Amino acid sequence: MARFYKVSIDEFWLTLDGTESGRPCKVTVENLQKLLQPDTGNVSVGSAGSVFREKPLTPTGGGRDFAFVVAFMLSADYAALKAILDDAAADPGSDFNVTGTGLAGDFDVNATVFDNPTYISHERQSGDNLINVRISLITTAIN
Helix, strand or coil: CECCCEEEECCEECECCCCCCCCECCEEEECHHHHHCCCCCCEEECCCCCEEECCCCCCCCCCCEEEEEEEEEEHHHHHHHHHHHHHHHHCCCCCEEEEEECCCCCEEEEEEECCCCCCEEEEEEECCEEEEEEEEEEEEEEC
16 A cells, blocks of 8 residues: 555646645555556466466456545545546446655556446544545556
8 A cells, every 4th residue: 555645536636735736635546556667567487487478357457346434524625536436337438547746656547437336435533534535446547
């Protein structure tokens, strides 16, 4: 898991004010390694000792599940992000761009919602803040 990633989901930034220039939220990226790995396939050794590279199972980089857990988010920002994700869920063929910048490495993928209908949820609410917002996505392409 990686923390303090600066993340954009379809031009919605996981920052304190939802903008690119805002202060990043405390974001944990689950399955980050799946987003950072190149789409190269497995390396195998043949019976004669020759090494060859297998074709990747998902040639476009699709099918890699990952999630963001945001420590806290304002309920208005949650509603705006949920609207973006609801639109994607309503159109199964649609996807959106997701980028992240952090110390473990940067990623740029196309993704759609995953784990329908709970692709966005939160643990609890405290005033206007939602605690531990979980966003479940799956890649459609690695850019």
